[in-house]
Amino acid sequence: KAGVTQTPRYLIKTRGQQVTLSCSPISGHRSVSWYQQTPGQGLQFLFEYFSETQRNKGNFPGRFSGRQFSNSRSEMNVSTLELGDSALYLCASSLTGGYGNTIYFGEGSWLTVV
Amino acid sequence: ELKVEQNPLFLSMQEGKNYTIYCNYSTTSDRLYWYRQDPGKSLESLFVLLSNGAVKQEGRLMASLDTKARLSTLHITAAVHDLSATYFCALGGSNYKLTFGKGTLLTVNP
Numbered sequence: 162k163a164g165v166t167q168t169p170r171y172l173i174k175t176r177g178q179q180v181t182l183s184c185s186p187i188s189g190h191r192s193v194s195w196y197q198q199t200p201g202q203g204l205q206f207l208f209e210y211f212s213e214t215q216r217n218k219g220n221f222p223g224r225f226s227g228r229q230f231s232n233s234r235s236e237m238n239v240s241t242l243e244l245g246d247s248a249l250y251l252c253a254s255s256l257t258g259g260y261g262n263t264i265y266f267g268e269g270s271w272l273t274v275v
Numbered sequence: 276e277l278k279v280e281q282n283p284l285f286l287s288m289q290e291g292k293n294y295t296i297y298c299n300y301s302t303t304s305d306r307l308y309w310y311r312q313d314p315g316k317s318l319e320s321l322f323v324l325l326s327n328g329a330v331k332q333e334g335r336l337m338a339s340l341d342t343k344a345r346l347s348t349l350h351i352t353a354a355v356h357d358l359s360a361t362y363f364c365a366l367g368g369s370n371y372k373l374t375f376g377k378g379t380l381l382t383v384n385p
Binding site (some may be wrong): 192194196203205206209211215217219226251253258260261262263264265266267268269 | 305306308310316317318319320323326327330363365367370371373374375376377378
C-alpha cells in the first residue's frame, strides 16, 4: 500500500518567488492536512481539507494557501517567499480526519529560501 | 491557548535501561498521538490513544493515557540503539488539527 507522497522533495527558491507543493494521500483517504516544521517553532498546523473543503486553518499569513482536488490530492502554495519560510513541509492523510483515524505523514518537502 | 508540553526534551540513555517520556496538555481532548521521527525523515505513527486508561504496546514501547490528569506517557523498556530518534506527542480534536509537543530527542548509548 503506497504511503503519502509529496513532491518535490527538495527545492531552493529565492525570496519573493512563489512555490507550490503537492501531496497525494493514501488511497481512500479523504482528509489531507499540512504542517510546517522548523527548528525554532517545531511542528505547526497549516490547514486541513476534506472533500475539497478547508475545514480548519492555522495561524499563518495569507501568503500560505492550499486546495484539494476531487481525487483528494492536495497542493499548498506559498507566495512572496521569505527567508523564514525555509522549513520542512509535511503533508498528512487520514480516512476522514475523524475520531480514531490514524494520521499518516509523507516524507515532506524541504524548502530552502535564499 | 492549547499547550502540549513534553519532558524531558533531551534524553540520553544506556542500552538496557528503562525510561519514561511525559506529555502534559492543557485542555481536554479525546485523542492523543505519539510519533517517531528519525533525522531528516518524516513522522512515523506509533500509537493513537482514544480513551482514559488506554494503554498500547509495541515492542519496547508502551504508551498510556490519563485524560483526567491530562497526561500521556511513553515508556521505553530495555532501550536499544535503534530506538534513538525524536519522539513527539500530539493532541488531536474535533477541529481536524494536531497540536504537537516540542519533541524528545532520545539517544541510546551502547
